[in-house]
Amino acid sequence: MDEVEPKDGADSRLPASNAAANIRPGHALPFVAxxxxxxxxxxxRTISMSEPTPMSPIDEEQIQGLKGLRDFLKKRTSYxxxxxSFRLIVLDNDLLIKKSLNILIQNxxxxxxxxxxxxxxxxxxxxxxxxINVIQYYCQFPNELDNVEKFRLSNLxxxxxxxxxxxIETVSVHPSRPLFEACSRMLKSRARRIxxxxxxxxxxxxxxxxxxxxxxxxxxxxxxxxQHTSLLKKTIQEIRLGTYKNLATCKMxxxxxxxxxxxxxxxxSAVPVIDKNNTVLNVFEAVDVIPCIKGGxxxxxxxxxxxxLTKRPEDFQGIYTCTEGDRLESIFQTIRQSRVHRLVxxxxxxxxxxMLSLSDILKYVLFHxxxxxxxxPS
Numbered sequence: 001m002d003e004v005e006p007k008d009g010a011d012s013r014l015p016a017s018n019a020a021a022n023i024r025p026g027h028a029l030p031f032v033a034x035x036x037x038x039x040x041x042x043x044x045r046t047i048s049m050s051e052p053t054p055m056s057p058i059d060e061e062q063i064q065g066l067k068g069l070r071d072f073l074k075k076r077t078s079y080x081x082x083x084x085s086f087r088l089i090v091l092d093n094d095l096l097i098k099k100s101l102n103i104l105i106q107n108x109x110x111x112x113x114x115x116x117x118x119x120x121x122x123x124x125x126x127x128x129x130x131x132i133n134v135i136q137y138y139c140q141f142p143n144e145l146d147n148v149e150k151f152r153l154s155n156l157x158x159x160x161x162x163x164x165x166x167x168i169e170t171v172s173v174h175p176s177r178p179l180f181e182a183c184s185r186m187l188k189s190r191a192r193r194i195x196x197x198x199x200x201x202x203x204x205x206x207x208x209x210x211x212x213x214x215x216x217x218x219x220x221x222x223x224x225x226x227q228h229t230s231l232l233k234k235t236i237q238e239i240r241l242g243t244y245k246n247l248a249t250c251k252m253x254x255x256x257x258x259x260x261x262x263x264x265x266x267x268x269s270a271v272p273v274i275d276k277n278n279t280v281l282n283v284f285e286a287v288d289v290i291p292c293i294k295g296g297x298x299x300x301x302x303x304x305x306x307x308x309l310t311k312r313p314e315d316f317q318g319i320y321t322c323t324e325g326d327r328l329e330s331i332f333q334t335i336r337q338s339r340v341h342r343l344v345x346x347x348x349x350x351x352x353x354x355m356l357s358l359s360d361i362l363k364y365v366l367f368h369x370x371x372x373x374x375x376x377p378s
Contacts, residue, residue: 058233065231069365072225073180078173078196081212081220088210090115093123093154097134100126100153105294108313110287113195113208114153121206122197123154124170128286129269130156131293132260136163138298139257145298165264172197175209180366183217187363192269214358215341221365222336229332236331236356237324241364242345244354249274250284252306256292259284259305270355272344273305278351280344282309283319321346324353331361 055063089107091100093116104110104126116123137159138148151159160167171189173182175196186194193213197206222229236242248262250271259271263286273282284305291311292300300308317339322331324345334340345354 061231062234063369065228066365066368068228068231069221069225070180072221072228073183073366074178076179076220077176078179078182078212079175081179081216082175082196082210086210088113088208090208091126091153092117093152095153096149097131097151097153097155098149101131101290101294104290110290111193111211113211115208116154122172122195122208124156125191125193125195125211126153126156127193128290132263132286132289133159133163133165135257135260135289135293135298135301136165136264174198179217179220182212183362183366186214187359187366190359192359214362215335215339218332218335218358218361222332226332226336230329232328232332235325235327236322236345239328239364239368241328241360242354242356243360244345247272247352247355249352250305251275252281252304254305255302256284256289256305256308257301260289260301270342272352272355273309274352280319280321280346280350280352283342283344284309285341288312319344321350322356323347328361328364331356 089103089109089112091103091112091114093114095103100112104112111125111127114123114126115121133156134148134151138145140163157167171185171191172195173185175198182194182196186192193211195211196209198209199206246266248266248268248271250259250262250273252273252275262271263269269286271284272280273284274280288308288311292303292308320334320338320340320343322334322343322345324347331343334343340358342358343356344352345356347353
């Protein structure tokens with residue numbers, strides 16, 4: 001989501017006198033200084049434009065820190081990110097969409113891997129985006145409500161085609177592959193999480209091991225590489241990290257359906273909630289849609305953003321803010337200490353300036369200053 005590249009060379013143009021500047025090619029001055037007859041003729045000196053300017057200490061540290069993080073990600077595997085114990089809920093592709101929604105809510109999760117039991121293989125990842133697509137289908141075809149209730153998870157791709165949205169690429173990665181590769185595949189597919197799928201060498205049978213998110217990866221980096229993240233002393237303004245133009249916003253009194261439409265149009269997963277003075281009050285996230293359609297109650301989509309936000313779980317972590325003057329080092333400190341999924345960029349008066357996503361941070365860490373993106377073959 002625009003980086004500031006260090007200048008490769010200094011401006012080596014020399015100042016010219018006004019008289020010399022006005023001479024046309026092939027025309028000499030009307031006089032010469034006597035000393036010029038005694039001066040040996042020499043070839044004009046060619047000034048190199050490619051001489052690099054010396055990097056500042058902060059630039060050198062920034063590059064050193066990024067290199068350390070990339071080396072770390074290339075040495076560690078996705079297995080390393082997993083906690084010692086965890087719970088994984090996998091949903092059968094034949095399950096009703098309505099029932100899948102209740103399972104997510106009951107278990108306090110916002111996504112789950114899908115399994116094709118007929119072919120015994122991984123079938124994709126269920127996320128809040130899929131439910132937003134179902135809502136769009138309901139809005140475009142209101143007479144199809146009875147059919148919506150009968151849709152199964154295997155029908156999600158048909159729903160995408162019906163409403164004309166781009167199908168999200170189904171990506172996965174083997175858990176023993178470098179973590180750098182998992183990050184690359186996520187960024188390429190614009191996914192915020194990626195399933196780890198193991199394949200039996202003898203039978204070729206797939207096994208879903210777990211799912212890792214951008215947050216878990218950045219948390220893993222922040223906890224284990226403080227010697228590298230502490231070198232990232234440039235501010236997010238200096239490295240142009242985040243989105244600051246054409247921001248989609250909403251008010252507490254806007255309807256949930258209106259905000260969903262904003263998410264679809266702008267292809268985003270969160271919309272900052274502001275007041276009339278542009279002061280940030282909250283953030284409406286894609287996952288906030290899930291409680292609004294619990295049990296198939298699509299009428300609740302007409303409720304206000306303020307009402308929808310009251311349905312959040314009691315352990316909701318809240319929203320996190322930063323300023324353009326905050327260093328990337330301090331952003332990693334926040335990720336190390338808290339469960340952060342995005343940061344709202346504000347000024348000293350808490351007015352909205354921009355949005356900083358985990359994708360922005362991950363992309364900068366992996367690819368800033370690199371000549372080409374590392375996207376391994378599928």
